[in-house]
Amino acid sequence: MPADVIRAANLVKTYKVKGKPDFRAVDDLSFEVAPGESFGLLGPNGAGKSTTMKMVGAVSTRTSGELEILGLDPNRYGPEIRSRLGVVPQDDNLDGELNARENLYVYGRYFGMPGRECARKAEELLAFAQLEEKAKNKVDQLSGGMKRRLTIARGLINDPRILLLDEPTTGLDPQARHILWDRLFRLKERGTTLVLTTHYMDEAEQLCDRLIVVDKGRIMAQGTPSSLIREHSSREVLELRFGSSRNEHVAPQLAGIGDRVEVLPDRILIYASDGEAALDRVTAAGLQPITSLVRRSSLEDVFLRLTGRSLIE
Incomplete structure (x- = not known):
């Protein structure tokens, strides 16, 4: 495996806009993420964070530049990369027809995992997310914080090398945010590489070993939270x-x-x-x-x- 699990160099993503010049959502981003690191993309809405995450997650092709995920080019090896990633989207997209346990079990089957392994992993992840008592509850019966924890648990069903989290605590109350942070700290301690986008500065300071500050698709600064504060404030x-x-x-x-x-x-x-x-x-x-x-x-x-x-x- 390469020293860096993610490497981006001069990464660009443009979109066609009828009657106007192409829109650059991501404009010349370069960064690396080491194994086991918690890496953040910090910036306001529309900064290009989610677009970058889609390219890293191998669901959106780049326009130009270089990108390697786990040593592979996502434009060529999308399925192989996606099989090794866990993804927590900005909006919970759990299946409302299923209960908490079934959401995990069915998702595991999408990865081709045997039924017995899916069942074992579902119980393990329900415990990790502190949702054992809600295992038989339908999604609509769960609070916002519980749904978010279940979504994170689902993203771990395939034992991913990298977990991508897009705005993980948006819309949660302070107590739910702190519970979620605790779960993510535990993942860091296990050695899981975390890549997260956020516009909450306290979240970035709490969770990120290192981050880039992005605005209008460009990197404004990068470093550890403490070094950025010392340098710029x-x-x-x-x-x-x-x-x-x-x-x-x-x-x-x-x-x-x-x-x-x-x-x-x-x-x-x-x-x-x-x-x-x-x-x-x-x-x-x-x-x-x-x-x-x-x-x-x-x-x-x-x-x-x-x-x-x-x-x-």
């Missing part, structure tokens, strides 16, 4: 709210406080090594925000610095 951020009608008016009076000031529609961000000291300077200048918050920098701040836009639009 300050240690802390002071968030101030003076009211949506006053933020832009107050912003010029904050010049020189901290390393950088960003004005958003609902708040002002002051980037500084010491957020509390920055807040003291704000109040010493006679300015009284409606609310203030000091927090550590996040990948959201990295994206804002690189693109001038928020991750979640």
